[in-house]
Amino acid sequence: MxxxxxxxxxxxxxxxxxxxxxxxxxxxxxxxxxxxxxxxxxxxxxxxxxxxxxxxxxxxxxxxxxxxxxxxxxxxxxxxxxxxxxxxxxxxxxxxxxxxxxxxxxxxxxLYDWHYFKDKKYSFPNKILNEIVNINSLSGYLGNCHSSGTSIISDLGEDHIKTKKPIFYTSSDSVFQIACHEDYFGLDSLYSLCKVSRNIFNKSKYNVARVIARPFSGQNNKNYIRNSMNRKDFSVKPxxxxxxxxxxxxxxxxxxxxxxxxxxxxxxxxxxxxxxxxxxxxxxxxxxxxxxxxxxxxxxxxxxxxxxxxxxxxxxxxxxxxxxxxxxxxxxxxxxxxxxxxxxxxxxxxxxxxxxxxxxxxxxxxxxxxxxxxxxxxxxxxxxxxxxxxxxxxxxxxxxxxxxxxxxx
Structure with missing residues (x-):
């Protein structure tokens, strides 16, 4: 065996x-x-x-x-x-x-380059963002920058809960990350948003390795918790x-x-x-x-x-x-x-x-x-x-x- x-x-x-x-x-x-x-x-x-x-x-x-x-x-x-x-x-x-x-x-x-979003403050192209917003009927988005997950949830979590706008962020990796509250936005809604975003990037000129769902819970920035069990990566196929x-x-x-x-x-x-x-x-x-x-x-x-x-x-x-x-x-x-x-x-x-x-x-x-x-x-x-x-x-x-x-x- x-x-x-x-x-x-x-x-x-x-x-x-x-x-x-x-x-x-x-x-x-x-x-x-x-x-x-x-x-x-x-x-x-x-x-x-x-x-x-x-x-x-x-x-x-x-x-x-x-x-x-x-x-x-x-x-x-x-x-x-x-x-x-x-x-x-x-x-x-x-x-x-x-x-x-x-x-x-x-x-x-x-043996090729992924696409990296190098701008620290305005990371993602407007055309992509607009398409994501329109297809998903979003009222807008928060973030659009480089950040660690814990920091951006602490900074923008309360605004997200109030407005239901998803939080978009990236890092030095080839990633488009979306943080949303499991209760106020919904886990299924977050996954659906990530799937649509993955398809949009697949059809674009941007070779992005992963779209990552980053769900979190808690009531305010003193007790937000990133729920790793429900994290999901939407990757490209090898x-x-x-x-x-x-x-x-x-x-x-x-x-x-x-x-x-x-x-x-x-x-x-x-x-x-x-x-x-x-x-x-x-x-x-x-x-x-x-x-x-x-x-x-x-x-x-x-x-x-x-x-x-x-x-x-x-x-x-x-x-x-x-x-x-x-x-x-x-x-x-x-x-x-x-x-x-x-x-x-x-x-x-x-x-x-x-x-x-x-x-x-x-x-x-x-x-x-x-x-x-x-x-x-x-x-x-x-x-x-x-x-x-x-x-x-x-x-x-x-x-x-x-x-x-x-x-x-």
Whole structure:
């Protein structure tokens, strides 16, 4: 029986890439800077002392970080016995966003530019905005700027509730985000607005990667809460066949997307999706799917909180705390790995919580592969995240992917 379980620790970069200067990210290093802050006791909020992730360290995370950046993370135990295969990868996709990273992991690097809305104050073109307003019979809109989600909801939430005007905003990623109150605007109305907006962008000259529904609740700016469980990404379909789709076609296999995985791939190559929110919920639902996963299957989970709650908000202590919690839970999955199974722990980009601004950082990612039969090997430096997909193609005996190389067998 052949099964693969992929856990993406969203934004856990391990060192800036050679081309990071093009993104103004030279010097960024998500894991090492978190470890440094913890070691120097600058992250003693809800936790204390050096970063304590012994299970991830035993899988080779610290050594992968050292290989990628030249520095072993401060406070981690370098003498830990390694029980997995470990290495690191650089991206060849043009962007440092979620879709580019995930698609490249699946064997489909994004070798073209998305459209980015670079104007900070008046971000979106009037023609697009007018079309969205007219088709949806809106009285107008709020925002139309760069912002973090928590900030713009705090600033404009009360106006939104009074006027029912949706809040439009973006970031350095290729995204058109719409924030609306679940009760006063309605979740179904928000999803409908996003679908229409997605179709409008699809027909336009603007190659926008994602339209994102950002629902929130609460009565005023002191208690607004973004409801991550009901967030939904309306993405474009991958431009080429992913390793998941190959598994479905060539082996009649099964692919389960947990969290936002299905949205990232626009449900392409996904058998079914499991909604989950938060480290514990995503972890428990991943465990449930591992227990029932059949032959020729992939269970694919994204742990988004590292990125959305801590990386973008530049919260080192929160990031460290959730890394330690994930590490604490990890043995529950390790105990379920059978002889022919592969457990892959990786990331999609960086989001250094010590870095300037609130955007992603251009970084290398770890590739940790745990197997009961093949372990304790240094996998080296992968020149593309797609080495993961090519390795899976070999493992499942699929036709070759266009990009990447087999790094395990």
């Amino acid at each position: 052949k099964r693969v379980f992929i856990l993406v620790l969203d934004s856990l970069g391990i060192g800036y890439t050679k081309d990071s200067h093009l993104f103004y990210d030279e010097g960024s290093n998500t894991l090492n800077h978190i470890a440094e802050f913890c070691y120097k006791e600058k992250a003693n909020f809800g936790r204390r002392g050096s970063l304590f992730i012994p299970n991830l360290t035993s899988l080779g995370l610290g050594l992968a970080a050292e290989a990628a950046s030249g520095h072993f993370p401060l406070g981690l135990n370098k003498n830990t016995k390694i029980i997995a295969n470990y290495g690191y990868a650089s991206p060849i996709s043009f962007g440092k966003d979620t879709i580019s990273g995930h698609w490249e992991i699946a064997g489909v690097p994004v 431009h080429d066949i992913t390793v998941m789709k190959k598994l479905l076609i060539e082996k009649q296999g099964q692919v389960v997307g947990i969290g936002k995985i299905s949205d990232i791939y626009n449900n392409y190559g996904i058998t079914y999706s499991v909604k989950a929110d938060g480290i514990c919920d995503i972890f428990n639902k991943t465990i449930n799917e591992i227990k029932i996963a059949p032959n020729n299957s992939i269970v694919f989970a994204n742990f988004v909180d590292f990125d959305s709650l801590w990386g973008h908000r530049r919260n080192v202590a929160g990031y460290a705390r959730d890394l330690e919690y994930f590490d604490y839970l990890l043995p529950k999955i390790l105990s379920l790995i059978k002889d022919n199974d592969l457990l892959i722990i990786t990331s999609d980009h960086g989001c250094d919580p010590t870095w300037i601004g609130f955007n992603h950082t251009r970084e290398c990612i770890p590739i940790l592969i745990y197997s009961n039969r093949k372990k304790n090997n240094y996998l080296g430096h992968s020149n593309t995240f797609s080495d993961i997909a090519q390795t899976l193609a070999y493992y499942f005996n699929l036709s070759d992917m266009k990009y990447g190389k087999n790094i395990l067998f």
